[in-house]
Amino acid sequence: MGFIFELFWMILILSFFIPFLKAQMERSHRLALIRQLEIKRKSRVITLIHRQESMSFFGLTFGRYITIEDSEEILRAIKLTPPDMPIDLIIHTPGGLVLAAEQIARALCKHKGKVTVFVPHYAMSGGTLIALAADEIVMDPNAVLGPLDPQIAGYPAPSILSVLEKKNINEIDDQTLILADVAKKAMNQVREFVECLIKPKVGEEKAKQIAEMLTSGTWTHDYPITVDKLKEMGLNVSEEMPQEIYELMDLYKQTEQRRPSVQYIPAPYKGASETEQKWTL
Template identity: 30%
Template structure:
């Protein structure tokens, strides 16, 4: 007969219905594609209100531990399908995570976006050899943000101030109050952040998605000009659909061309969203073997 503590440990280790259901569908998808499958899901749509209490739903350095956990012992020769559902996050953490994934799987990484991968999530997608999306899926602009303010927008505001004050010095009274909210070095930091993001994504596109393409430079330039320009996208929260992304030159694979693949991807997506909605989890990083790294509140 098991003791009290043995029974307690067994209860604590029992997989709940949300985990078992989600893991079944991740395994089903991996079995169908013959590839490693890792999901990276954030509860930013379900529990975004918690960001007011300091909960970080974005990509950050702690996620590296999650990826290291779920990648350990996988058969690296099978490549990787990375399913993304994220609002974006820290650029330096994104750079580090992409470097790590590429050091393990090389260029054999596909991004799958069942619903939305914004900002840094779009940057990660651009590091992959192709992006699988549905008609309902969206990526977003990659222009850097400073405290939820677009770096491009901050520079634009300073340029407008210079222009108006130059033409009418009396405008300095108005602009002094507006510009007082910015630090003196902010413009330089904005310029560096824009250059960093654009250079990073350009290199990722060149190394993988457009590797060996004689028109790589022109295609990449068009993509960066669109996704990296606040003046073009108008808002960092802009949802960019499949047709527009394909028109830019990105290698988009339509989820709808393979009904079985679509059904399996959406089953993973729905089970992950239900898990985030019905449990305390705010982020899930998990592979097809059931190994997971989860953050909760």
């Protein structure tokens, strides 16, 4: 009985320590790969990767987004970087606070060295704002950015303003009028900021057109803006994604707590004949 009791406690202790050790090993692998990429590109590599936390509380995972803490850390990293050294920022995020995204974008614009933003999968909303601050945006051919229409109290700012056009002002409640006032200010602020970011790259007239398109509610907030669409806008977008960035993203995968939604054999297939040979016993 005593042996079973001791075994139970050993298993319980190990169940706490194994996830911690695994997390530390993954962190070491990430840092090693980041350093490898820095040496290859002679740059400072910074990551802004938001996925659900692998460390969960009672089995509940938590989503992440751009926060003030993120902007503080990235600003420190930029400050530690020599002025003429290139910066490579890897972004994978659904967006977040406008204030935090603008802080990061401003700091990247002020950096004298070349700034490259890598988007392996998606950088929506605030992530798009940060990407626009780069001298070059490198995206996977299937990666996307997103519109920059501000969200006020959970509603798109352009949609709130459209209420004023469709209803008599005497029929609109005070709360909606207040939201509309905030929405108008937010849209103007974001539009002006986007123009400021991209004007040195595309010219004043083109910058106004792009800023209007991204902030005026042309699309829904989750609309995927593809590589081809961004090139049509006149932005400097490349599809030459380094293999190391895909390898780095693999180190941010969620731990398997339930049956995985996606499964495949993690090996590249170069041709049908070679594939058939692999499966022949």
